[in-house]
Amino acid sequence: MTRAARAGTHSPPGAALPLVPALHQSTVHAYPDLASLHRVLDDEERGQVYYRFGHYNGQVLEEAVACLEGAAAAVSAASGMAALTGTVLALVEAGGHIVADRNTYGGTHSLLAVDLPRLGITTTFVDAADLDDVERALTPRTGLLLVEALTNPMMRVPDLPALAALAAAAGAKLVVDSTFTTPALIRPLDHGADLVWHSIPKYLGGHSAAMGGIVAGDDGLVARIRQSVVHLGATLGPFDAWMALLGLKTLPLRMRAHTLGATAVARFLATQPAVTRVHHPTRPDHPHAAVAARLYPDGTGGMLSFELARGRPAVDELIRRLGPAIPLSPSLADVATTLVHPATTTHRSLRQDDLDALGITEGLVRLSVGIEEPVDLVAELGAALADA
Ligand SMILES: Cc1ncc(COP(=O)(O)O)c(C=O)c1O
Known part of the structure; x- marks a missing residue:
């Protein structure tokens, strides 16, 4: 029993590293003393503690996507919708207001139209390709302007730099769903967006196998979203993060x-x-x-x-x-x-x-x-x- 319980807890000998990052499926890490555990818990040192707070494969994926998006940081989540829910709950207070393109993905539309009103968060739906419509809808109460870089299924193309200027003038954050486009074609943050997010099973993963979502932006925003993803219990699993990274390479x-x-x-x-x-x-x-x-x-x-x-x-x-x-x-x-x-x-x-x-x-x-x-x-x- 003792040997079985302790099996495989020591690293294999040898200097060579695996070319493909290892899959760390452990839900928890072991520490030599309380001081080193506290340094990680207090964010003084990088490390992992318990899977829901973040894990090695999630970190590797987040760093890769942040790098591709030209972002300071990224946080992964169990699905695209989990990433968006974490974003909204982190950045919009009860009673807050959102402006969103009426052409967004159906799941996004349902979250905004069905779930968030129960928290007193209301959404004005607009045509994001019509800048006057967007400007009219933005109010001093608006926390987020949500658009897709390319819309489904009519392939409408919102003018991101112009939307970024309108959002900034209204004090709202521009959040862009770039699932259809990816950083290989556009980096919304370079065009003035505050956050960019993806449904991973689509182009980022690329093979309809890896599940998950990810949102990238500056350190402060991503730290707040990470906290809400952790509180929601919407952490991405290590295997999906590992597969998404393999897809990302191509x-x-x-x-x-x-x-x-x-x-x-x-x-x-x-x-x-x-x-x-x-x-x-x-x-x-x-x-x-x-x-x-x-x-x-x-x-x-x-x-x-x-x-x-x-x-x-x-x-x-x-x-x-x-x-x-x-x-x-x-x-x-x-x-x-x-x-x-x-x-x-x-x-x-x-x-x-x-x-x-x-x-x-x-x-x-x-x-x-x-x-x-x-x-x-x-x-x-x-x-x-x-x-x-
Ligand atoms: C454009 C777009 N955004 C977001 C989502 C939601 O992602 P997920 O299904 O990973 O929650 C989807 C899902 O199909 C999508 O097509």
């Missing part, structure tokens, strides 16, 4: 391939008679093509959406013909191309008038273009659309 390569693929697919879809509209910031008819060209010199990643002339029956037919090569899968940013039907998946909780206001029709399909050869994707889509 992020720029993947984003380049996603961008090439999506641009080629958007160009192709725009020539198809079955397609009435392609929503992609490189298309000349996109309302924010100029802002996108200014903010995204290396392109906008793998996301696009398009509308089928024959509506829902054509969508069902397309899904049937494309699967399993391009499957229906209600997430995004995998290395393989996937699609969703926003009206009945990502945006299913919205009322019909809200869907109408966002332009989400029954014929709209969202593609998350993977890193396959664009020529293969074009051939598969072309065949499926011709048959459909």
Whole structure:
């Protein structure tokens, strides 16, 4: 019993270090004396104590993401929504006010519209691409301005530097969800944002395997958010942090391939008679093509959406013909191309008038273009659309 309980508690001998950071799954650390434990608890020395307060693999991931985002610090959490909840609870008091783009991810919208009002925190929803609308909504009480760098599924492109100026003038923090874009394409903090956050399973992790969320910014803000993540018990697990770090290493390569693929697919879809509209910031008819060209010199990643002339029956037919090569899968940013039907998946909780206001029709399909050869994707889509 004694030997079993103490098995593996000593490091193996040898000077060489593993090339891939080790996975430290221990929930707690052992200290030689109280003084050294207290130095860590009092933040005088770096170290780990108990997993919920932070752990080695979380720290490695946080330092990597902070470095990529040009941030002083980052804090990871169990999911993107946990990172956002921690951020809001850290930075907005009861009775506080938020301004948010009405085009944000459905989970963000639900947190703002359903949960936070119960704490007296209200949100004014705006079109973040309409600067007058944003300016009108900001009040001296507004704590946060929440936007996505690129919105889902219409690929709207808010002007981050202009929003940062409006937020600063109103004394609010600009918080940018950069899940679709990543630091390989844009670093919102360089454009004046106060915080940037991500859902890790998307492009940061890149392989639909690592779960989690992360938010990056200055030391003071991140320390406050870390405290609320710890209090919420929303710490990211070490294995997910470890996997996210492996994914992060190929992020720029993947984003380049996603961008090439999506641009080629958007160009192709725009020539198809079955397609009435392609929503992609490189298309000349996109309302924010100029802002996108200014903010995204290396392109906008793998996301696009398009509308089928024959509506829902054509969508069902397309899904049937494309699967399993391009499957229906209600997430995004995998290395393989996937699609969703926003009206009945990502945006299913919205009322019909809200869907109408966002332009989400029954014929709209969202593609998350993977890193396959664009020529293969074009051939598969072309065949499926011709048959459909
Ligand atoms: C753009 C965007 N932001 C945030 C989230 C929430 O992240 P998570 O599901 O990791 O909580 C999602 C989830 O799909 C998303 O698509």
